[in-house]
Amino acid sequence: MSVMVKESPISEKDMVAQAESALADISRIREGVGRVIFGQESVVERTLVALLAGGHALLVGVPGLAKTKLVETLGIVLGLDARRIQFTPDLMPSDILGSEVMEQDEAGKRSFRFIPGPVFAQLLMADEINRASPRTQSALLQAMQEYHVTVAGDRYDLPAPFHVLATQNPLEQEGTYPLPEAQLDRFLMQIDILYPELEAERRILLETTGVEEAKAVNVTLPERLRDIQTLIRRMPVPESVVEAILKLVRAARPGQGNADTDKHVAWGPGPRASQALMLCTRARALYDGRLAPSVDDVRALAEPVLQHRMALTFAARAEGTTVRDVVAKLAKAI
Incomplete structure (x- = not known):
């Protein structure tokens, strides 16, 4: 999760003007991604919300669902310096951090x-992240949380913005290493x-098997993405949304008076989940053209934000x- 941006006073008029400008950019980003990625509107929305909120995302799905294509497209559309690491059992920490x-x-x-x-x-794709050993997986921990790495006692800052989009295959478990809870918690969302x-698959067949395929084009710059991320942190949050977030996250923890949670949940989400919901609800509101989030945003984002933070x-x-x-039952109750 990104370091908190210190808020400076901003008038309502300036806020509206900045939001309108951001909406135009977000619209171009959505159009640019939609030109290449078909039939995954919810996935594209949640992934962009995670990036707009300044966080990382874990993409979980079987092979062939355009996870890699999505990350490559986002890198081009957003103008980010994107790189890919194919995680394998013999991958070493130095292969990620440097030496x-x-x-x-x-x-x-x-x-x-x-x-x-x-x-x-600026955009790192960790492909099949659960195939690497825990030692190698942990090499990403400091980078994802603190936005710098330490090698041989020296600190090296990462470029800004910095986002990790990791992929994971839920079917093949042989030869894999489950991600530790500490690393899962660093992901803003599991998508x-x-x-x-x-109809989406029909379009995929028709538009990707011809002589020419649609290619992603750059529509914005990394600096503009950072400006939008700062704007999102300045967006007001109604008290009803704050209360809904607190009610949802606390109800997901055993020992808080919820009988169903006590029966079904071994351990629940920590305060980082509440922070993630605060950021993601703002980002989703702006993504939809609104200046403030609603309780419906909390319900819509409950699953991707909480599911990897519970056992x-x-x-x-x-x-x-x-x-x-x-999570679905808890979300209905708020």
């Missing part, structure tokens, strides 16, 4: 020089990618209850 090499100058003096790894990008609808009890799993079932 120091010894050099010798003409005078024979030896010194170490740091060669940055692919993490030094489940489902199969496209009939079920053995009894719940034995009953066939899923985290999505629990």
Whole structure:
């Protein structure tokens, strides 16, 4: 999650003017992505909301659902320096962060020089992140939370903005390492990618099997993305939305007086989930052309924000209850 931006006073007139300008940019971004990605409107919306909110996202879906294509398209459309890491069991932390090499100058003096790894990008795609060992997965922890890395005792700041979009295949479990809870919590949202609808798949068939395919084009700059992220943090949040977020997140924790949660949830979301909802509801409101979020935004974002921050009890799993079932029931109650 991005470092909090210190808010400065801004008039309502300036806020409206900035929001209108941001809406025009967001509209161009949506159009640019929609030119290449078909039939995944909800996925595109949630992924863009995560980026506009300044966070990272975990994309979960079976192969062939355009996860990689989506990340590549976003990098081009947003003008971000995008890089990809294919996670494998033999991937080492230095393959992500970079390493120091010894050099010798003409005078024979030896010194170490740091060669940055692919993490030094504005948009990093961590493909099949659960195939790497826990040691390698943890190499991303500091980068995702603190926006810098430490190699051989020296600190190296990452470029801004910095976002991680990781992918994960939910079916193949052999040879994989489940992401630790600490790393899952760093993802603003977990976005489940489902199969496209009939008409969307028909369009995919017709438009991607010809001589020419639609290509993504750049429509904005990284600096503009940062401006929109700052604007989102300045957007007002109604007290009803704040109360809905608190009610939802606290109800998802066992030991808070909710009998269903006590029965089904082993551990629930922490305060970072509340922060994520505050940012994402603002971003979704602006994405939809509104200047303030509503309780409906909280309900719509409850699943992607909370599902990877909760674990079920053995009894719940034995009953066939899923985290999505629990979150959906809690969201209806707010």
